[in-house]
Amino acid sequence: MTCPNASCMEVNATSRVNCPHNMTSWEEHMNSLYTYFYLLIFIPGLLGNSIALWVLCRFISKKTKAIIFMINLAVADLAHVLSLPLRIYYYFTHSWPFGKGMCLLCFYLKYLNMYASIAFLVCISLQRCAFLMHPFCAxxxxxxYDVxxxxxxxxxxxLCCSPFILMRTNSEQQNxxxxxxxxxxxxxxxGTAVTMMAFGELLGFVxxxxxxxxxxxxxxxxLQQSTQAGYSVNDKKRALRMVLVCTGVFLFCFTPYHINFLLYMMVSQDLITECTxxxxxxxxxxxxxxxASLNCCLNPLIYYFLTTEFRQQLSRHGSSVLRGRLMSLESTSSYKE
Known part of the structure; x- marks a missing residue:
């Protein structure tokens, strides 16, 4: 397979199987896809997770009902969101002047966010379920303990995400x-490739x-049984909504990637040779x-719509900030007059 420009380097480096089709056109579309998609999710992801951290850390005194895990989930999302401007710059300009270390860090943060999000979604679901089943333990x-x-x-x-950067090296041909x-x-x-694929799929998804x-x-x-001591039917329904939404985010964001992950690894290691x-x-x-990156925008919806205290605190303190801002503008206007 021949590629006239540098954007096909990954295909050449990872695929020793010669296929007749030309990937140049798709490489150009891929750069545009990444650029516009990251631009689209950057502002909602930045605002949503920043506000979530502000409310969760400052205004929620009771760090129960998976709040600690939500804080960590927001931190994971925010770390990835803050790396998006550099990704946008690269896919827009097709150059990387920031050095190898920063490149590998941004590359690593994407996968760290993905698997940290998966882990904390599991923690949230487990804790809500366990506290519902055993209210006295709660x-x-x-x-x-959550910390x-x-x-x-x-x-x-x-540690488990480190192979993603160990598997990558900078291309000397592109300086x-x-x-x-x-x-x-x-x-x-x-054997190593099969082990990594099985390990990643089992621990990261299955x-x-x-x-x-x-x-x-x-x-x-x-919910089908009699109401347990300490929890009403409404409590159970709220817990069920939380777990179901976590499940929905998990399936929507991470299933396509992990279905394709096995095949992509097999292609990169030349285990699949069929060109189509x-x-x-x-x-x-x-x-x-x-x-998978959409989870940065969807996770804040979990905090807002499924955590009553979060919604109350955001409404209360958001209104206070808005009133303070309006009073400041009014006083400034009166002073000028």
């Missing part, structure tokens, strides 16, 4: 000006999906990554 639960769990989650997810999708992928032994599914089942089952399949997998890969 009363004894301490805030520091410790969050630290462990960050350490485990951070370090390439980044993200244009970074070539290292060739692995068959097991979390099973856990969230069981949480939904147990809550639905509890290779082209379809390579073309769907950026689309699946864009869908």
């Amino acid at each position: 009363k004894k639960w301490k805030r520091r 410790r769990i969050s630290i462990v989650v960050w350490l485990v997810v951070g 370090g000006t390439s980044c993200f999708k244009d970074l070539p992928t290292r060739k692995l032994k068959l 097991i979390p999906l099973i856990i969230i599914g069981f949480c939904s089942y147990f809550i639905v089952h509890s 399949v290779r082209q379809a997998v390579q073309q769907f890969h950026p689309i699946s990554l864009c869908i």
